[in-house]
Amino acid sequence: DIQMTQSPSSLSASVGDRVTITCRASQSISTYLNWYQQKPGKAPMLLIYAASRLQSGVPSRFSGSGSGTEFTLTISSLQPEDFATYYCQQSYTTPRTFGQGTRVEIK
Amino acid sequence: EVQLLESGGGLVQPGGSLRLSCAASGFTFSSYAMNWVRQAPGKGLEWVSGISGSGGNTYHADSVKGRFTISRDNSKNTLYLQMNGLRAEDTALYLCASEKPGYCSGGSCYPAYFQHWGQGTLVTVSS
Numbered sequence: 001d002i003q004m005t006q007s008p009s010s011l012s013a014s015v016g017d018r019v020t021i022t023c024r025a026s027q028s029i030s031t032y033l034n035w036y037q038q039k040p041g042k043a044p045m046l047l048i049y050a051a052s053r054l055q056s057g058v059p060s061r062f063s064g065s066g067s068g069t070e071f072t073l074t075i076s077s078l079q080p081e082d083f084a085t086y087y088c089q090q091s092y093t094t095p096r097t098f099g100q101g102t103r104v105e106i107k
Numbered sequence: 108e109v110q111l112l113e114s115g116g117g118l119v120q121p122g123g124s125l126r127l128s129c130a131a132s133g134f135t136f137s138s139y140a141m142n143w144v145r146q147a148p149g150k151g152l153e154w155v156s157g158i159s160g161s162g163g164n165t166y167h168a169d170s171v172k173g174r175f176t177i178s179r180d181n182s183k184n185t186l187y188l189q190m191n192g193l194r195a196e197d198t199a200l201y202l203c204a205s206e207k208p209g210y211c212s213g214g215s216c217y218p219a220y221f222q223h224w225g226q227g228t229l230v231t232v233s234s
Contacts, residue, residue: 030216034218034221036152036221043225044152044224046223049220050218087152089220091218092218095166095192096154096221098151098154100151101152
């Protein structure tokens with residue numbers, strides 16, 4: 001199975017900060033990498049698919065990059081509604097593994 | 108509007124069984140692979156099981172293989188998860204998710220992703 005490892009596990013940031021989350025795959029997954037946002041008590045929501053393609057309706061302050069085994073999710077200017085947990089997920093193969101999540105908290 | 112509505116969760120003793128259902132509406136159910144993803148209290152997302160649109164191919168995480176069975180009834184637009192031999196570590200919120208298929212176009216390939224999610228049904232395994 002492909003293991004997905006996110007870092008950091010949590011971070012504290014202020015509104016307006018630039019935030020970067022890293023996701024590493026245990027083997028190459030090309031760009032078969034998706035990012036989801038989950039707020040407390042809510043279902044996850046797709047932000048980015050194919051490593052860098054923004055899902056329709058998602059604000060442009062979110063961006064993704066990477067290929068192979070290293071990927072990043074960047075929030076260019078953190079907004080109050082962005083405080084949530086973020087997960088990467090590979091769909092290169094089954095099982096569809098998730099990273100352990102990165103919790104973004106208010107500083 | 109796409110809706111996924113899970114049901115069937117509850118409190119069950121270790122070793123017991125439950126069958127979860129996910130009723131789908133607002134899209135052509137049979138055209139989409141479907142998945143179960145769970146989230147233990149305060150923990151992250153864990154993919155549990157997946158099934159192709161026709162139901163001909165099924166997949167399970169190693170942690171549930173031999174105990175859980177995913178199935179679907181396309182005539183009823185419903186996804187199921189039969190859970191047997193439940194353990195305390197199976198305690199979680201179980202969410203169903205539709206999977207938009209991957210595709211290739213213009214020399215580039217794009218991955219499948221979980222497009223729509225239900226709100227989940229809570230399974231608690233405890234004596």
